[in-house]
Amino acid sequence: MTTATPSTGQRPRVVIVGSGFGGLFAAQRLKKAPVDVTLIGKTTHHLFQPLLYQVATGILSEGEIAPPTREILKNQDNARVVLGEVTDIDLAAKTVTSTVLGRTTVHAYDELIVAAGAGQSYFGNDQFAEFAPGMKSIDDALELRGRIFGAFELAELATDPAEIDRLLTFVVVGAGPTGVEMAGQIAELARRTLRHDFRRIDPTSARVILLDAAPKVLPPFVDKLSQKAHKQLNEIGVEVQLGAMVTNVDADGIVVKDGDGHERRINAATKIWAAGVQASPLGKLLGEQSGAEVDRAGRISVQPDLSLPGHPEVHVVGDMMSLNRLPGVAQVAIQGGRFAAEAVAARVAGRPTKPEFHYFDKGSMATISRFHAVADTWKFQFGGFIAWVLWLVVHLMYQVGFKNRFSTVVHWAVSFLGRGRSQRVGTQQQVYGRLALEHLGPDFEVSKTGGKRHTGEPVDVTGRESA
Ligand SMILES: Cc1cc2nc3c(=O)[nH]c(=O)nc-3n(C[C@H](O)[C@H](O)[C@H](O)COP(=O)(O)OP(=O)(O)OC[C@H]3O[C@@H](n4cnc5c(N)ncnc54)[C@H](O)[C@@H]3O)c2cc1C
Numbered sequence: 001m002t003t004a005t006p007s008t009g010q011r012p013r014v015v016i017v018g019s020g021f022g023g024l025f026a027a028q029r030l031k032k033a034p035v036d037v038t039l040i041g042k043t044t045h046h047l048f049q050p051l052l053y054q055v056a057t058g059i060l061s062e063g064e065i066a067p068p069t070r071e072i073l074k075n076q077d078n079a080r081v082v083l084g085e086v087t088d089i090d091l092a093a094k095t096v097t098s099t100v101l102g103r104t105t106v107h108a109y110d111e112l113i114v115a116a117g118a119g120q121s122y123f124g125n126d127q128f129a130e131f132a133p134g135m136k137s138i139d140d141a142l143e144l145r146g147r148i149f150g151a152f153e154l155a156e157l158a159t160d161p162a163e164i165d166r167l168l169t170f171v172v173v174g175a176g177p178t179g180v181e182m183a184g185q186i187a188e189l190a191r192r193t194l195r196h197d198f199r200r201i202d203p204t205s206a207r208v209i210l211l212d213a214a215p216k217v218l219p220p221f222v223d224k225l226s227q228k229a230h231k232q233l234n235e236i237g238v239e240v241q242l243g244a245m246v247t248n249v250d251a252d253g254i255v256v257k258d259g260d261g262h263e264r265r266i267n268a269a270t271k272i273w274a275a276g277v278q279a280s281p282l283g284k285l286l287g288e289q290s291g292a293e294v295d296r297a298g299r300i301s302v303q304p305d306l307s308l309p310g311h312p313e314v315h316v317v318g319d320m321m322s323l324n325r326l327p328g329v330a331q332v333a334i335q336g337g338r339f340a341a342e343a344v345a346a347r348v349a350g351r352p353t354k355p356e357f358h359y360f361d362k363g364s365m366a367t368i369s370r371f372h373a374v375a376d377t378w379k380f381q382f383g384g385f386i387a388w389v390l391w392l393v394v395h396l397m398y399q400v401g402f403k404n405r406f407s408t409v410v411h412w413a414v415s416f417l418g419r420g421r422s423q424r425v426g427t428q429q430q431v432y433g434r435l436a437l438e439h440l441g442p443d444f445e446v447s448k449t450g451g452k453r454h455t456g457e458p459v460d461v462t463g464r465e466s467a
Pocket residue numbers: 017018019020021022023040041042043045046047048049050051052053084085086087115116117118135136177178280282317318319320328329330331333365
């Protein structure tokens with residue numbers, strides 16, 4: 001059955017695609033505007049991606065970094081949250097089509113903000129995904145958690161030393177902030193948390209390898225901070241291998257080609273892909289209809305005011321847009337989402353809109369291990385404990401909701417002051433569920449929110465056709 005965005009009268013309808021940083025902050029900025037907001041998300045939560053690696057390594061629970069979008073917006077009367085994967089946007093008809101569990105919905109809009117973010121990119125080698133999951137969603141983090149803790153369990157059972165080595169070797173591909181944070185946490189997990197938990201294996205002997213084709217870790221940071229991070233990684237036992245390009249990944253290991261052209265194999269049961277992003281396919285779809293350029297990473301070029309050429313009523317924000325080489329970071333999405341919402345509010349009120357989006361760069365940070373981070377902010381570049389405290393404060397500030405902040409602080413204390421990790425559950429379904437879903441075939445693929453593809457023609461009952 002098909003339903004549609006209900007119109008509650010004459011108020012302009014604002015449809016927002018995505019409940020990430022761009023979409024959520026745009027919706028919140030419209031709280032006082034005389035509009036009806038429909039926020040469509042393919043998950044029911046707002047995901048705080050920067051802390052995903054802490055879910056994958058057992059520090060935080062998934063609920064702490066993914067509060068329900070519906071709860072966040074429960075006191076915003078002009079906003080409605082709709083679950084669904086947007087599969088089509090028709091710029092001429094001004095409609096957005098979403099689908100969930102075979103139910104297709106057509107939403108009419110007067111103003112549209114698209115903030116569908118980016119997924120993992122395997123640079124044309126999507127077959128790597130089966131053996132080296134990325135880290136973009138709660139599903140990814142839970143699967144990785146199951147694989148990481150599961151590798152120690154299997155090593156405890158194994159008798160062949162080569163097999164034990166393979167199980168206790170963890171390879172993280174991509175030495176950007178996500179890869180550095182992930183490698184650092186696996187090393188601390190092995191050396192601090194698990195050191196007394198096993199009888200036959202020595203978890204502290206686990207090899208954690210961080211590799212990248214780039215010549216330095218944390219490429220976006222200045223050399224001084226990259227070197228600091230590299231040194232700190234070595235101190236906590238992470239092997240950093242640079243100039244190493246991945247050429248193959250399979251169940252038992254990974255093949256890399258070094259700068260001199262020599263190929264070598266690393267036997268490793270757990271491989272984690274933290275390299276490369278590919279913007280939402282909605283960017284391509286919007287590019288085809290508006291003539292806006294779409295780059296190789298799938299990001300769509302937007303006008304200086306984040307709108308699409310010829311479509312002042314459509315804004316694209318966050319990771320899926322390209323403007324002045326802005327980085328794919330949370331602040332670009334947050335500030336872009338708010339800017340787009342203010343433009344919508346101004347247009348609705350008949351006020352002039354700002355011609356240009358100006359990004360205020362608050363700096364970058366990456367944490368390496370407990371008590372160590374690097375920060376490049378307000379012209380100051382520093383590393384160590386102060387940077388780490390700053391990292392904690394900033395990440396707490398942008399988490400949504402007091403409950404989540406409180407329990408995050410408790411879990412951080414357990415893991416960073418103590419040695420514990422409170423979230424060590426890993427289920428078989430978490431580890432194998434993704435592969436099982438893929439085996440359900442392409443019909444299921446198009447609607448990862450669940451269910452087979454809707455086979456009937458969607459019935460448009462938005463009132464548009466009869467208008
Ligand atoms: C592991 C990791 C660590 C990171 N660490 C940092 C960090 O430390 N600091 C930092 O600044 N940035 C960090 N980032 C980047 C930051 O999270 C992103 O730049 C930011 O989330 C972009 O916001 P967005 O709104 O564009 O996209 P997202 O936050 O990704 O939100 C996209 C939303 O759209 C939804 N969606 C996607 N497709 C559809 C569809 N077809 N239909 C409906 N809904 C859809 C998604 O479910 C999601 O809710 C990190 C990213 C990752 C993956």
